[in-house]
Amino acid sequence: MKTNLWENYKDKKAEVFDFCEGYRNFLSNNKTERECTKFAISVAEKNGFKNLETLIKENKKLKAGDKVYAVNMDKSIAMFIIGKQAFENGINIVGAHIDSPRIDLKAKPLYESQGFCMLDTHYYGGIKKYQWTASPLALHGVIVKKDGKKIDFVMGENDDAVVGISDLLPHLEKGPEKKAEFSGEDLNLIAGNMAKVDAKENKFKAFILDILKEKGIEEDDFFSAEIEAVPAGKARDFGLDRSMIIGYGQDDRVCAYTGLMALMKIENPEYTVCNLLVDKEEIGSVGATGMHSKWFENTVVEVMNLCGQYSELALRRTLNRSNMLSSDVTAAVDPNFTAAFNPATDAHFAKGISFNKFTGAYGKSGANDANPEFIAALRNQLDKEKVAFQATEMGKVDQGGGGTIAYIMAKFGMNVIDAGVPVLNMHARWEITSKVDIYETYRAYVAFYNMKIK
Ligand code: MN
Ligand code: MN
Secondary structure, three states: OOOOHHHOOOOOHHHHHHHHHHHHHHHHHOOOHHHHHHHHHHHHHHOOOEEHHHHHHOOOOOOOOOEEEEEEOOOEEEEEEOOOOOHHHOEEEEEEEOOOOEEEEEEEEEEEEOOEEEEEEEEEOOOOHHHHOOOOEEEEEEEEOOOOOEEEEEEOOOOOOOEEEOOOOHHHOOOOOOOOOOOHHHOOEEEEOOOOOOOOOOHHHHHHHHHHHHOOOOHHHHHHEEEEEEEOOOOEEEOOOOOEEEEOOHHHHHHHHHHHHHHOOOOOOOOEEEEEEEOOHHHOOOOOOOOOOOHHHHHHHHHHHHOOOOOHHHHHHHHHOOEEEEOOOEEEOOOOOHHHOOOOOEEOOOOOEEEEOOOEEOOOEOOOOOOHHHHHHHHHHHHHOOOOEEEEEOOOOOOOOEOOOHHHHHOOOOEEEEEEOEEEOOOOOOEEEEHHHHHHHHHHHHHHHOOOOO
């Protein structure tokens, strides 16, 4: 392998740039788990995938080569292509998460302070709070009325007005009450500064409520809503050489996009293949749409049933004999923070897809530690397909660590390893990736879907 992958792509740079153009647009246009799910459905349907629910209702059957998808509460999706082999010989799964760190509105967000209408928030996922201040934020989400009607809500994209969280000027930070870090309660969005003249009280709140009313939204509706404040604006090429991409939510939408696009390349696979895009990873994979939910298992049951292959025993064997790439990002060695890394064993840009045999922290605690037998088969397949990969860790030992959905899938007894794109400033508003790593990750996922590990 070359030291910098761009050397391999000297004559094929256009191929990498073309793929990443699609990815960049995807990032710009899909900033919530619901938007990503909608995107995946549209790509899947264009490629001949059928909705599982419709097939069940119409009493249809599935056979080898058929394509099917299932959606969970509009926030996660599983797409399958039925293999020639029986289910109980295992599924090749590529699983990513489509939720990203952000600032969520509270259920009762509107209040007034100092002549401003404000929106109270509760942040989601691991963020460095100061990074989210003094910058344009957009609001994306959904509001559900009492009668069940859904109002999609997006403001702050393109040339639209944005909202944001103010920060204190440096001139006034010298006092005795110098604040080292923002608290969660400090993360309040400024929503407006105009007053409703004829309002008896809360004139500033009333003004904003009037604007919301035009969209059919009442104050109490925020209780049945999911509104996320996310960085406003488009993802961009990064670097004078345009070799990288900067954009919001690349953890883990870079692995979601590559896994999805790779699946669309597969026809008539030997073993059943699956791309799984889940929610709630950033807060512990909990809830009905997180990986800990039974939803995936239930979905496999439904798909096996339509193939005439379901029994409890067959299900257990299927999950037990499956193989999975927990497709999630890892930290790349940062030239500005080398002290946190061991450059000899951590991931670098332009060296291909990164495999973390284990994640966890402080003595591998909480890690899924992948089996060498599985890794050997993977190495063999990637070498055969000439895919560039790096075997990495995430940061110095005892520096910290992270987790993914790997350990949850491993509970079924399947082989799982973490495999994804290295990222700079992960969990910041704008994260950076290398285009050549993105492309190589896509190629690795194609190779994995086609893999025979029995
Ligand atoms: Mn992640
Ligand atoms: Mn993360």
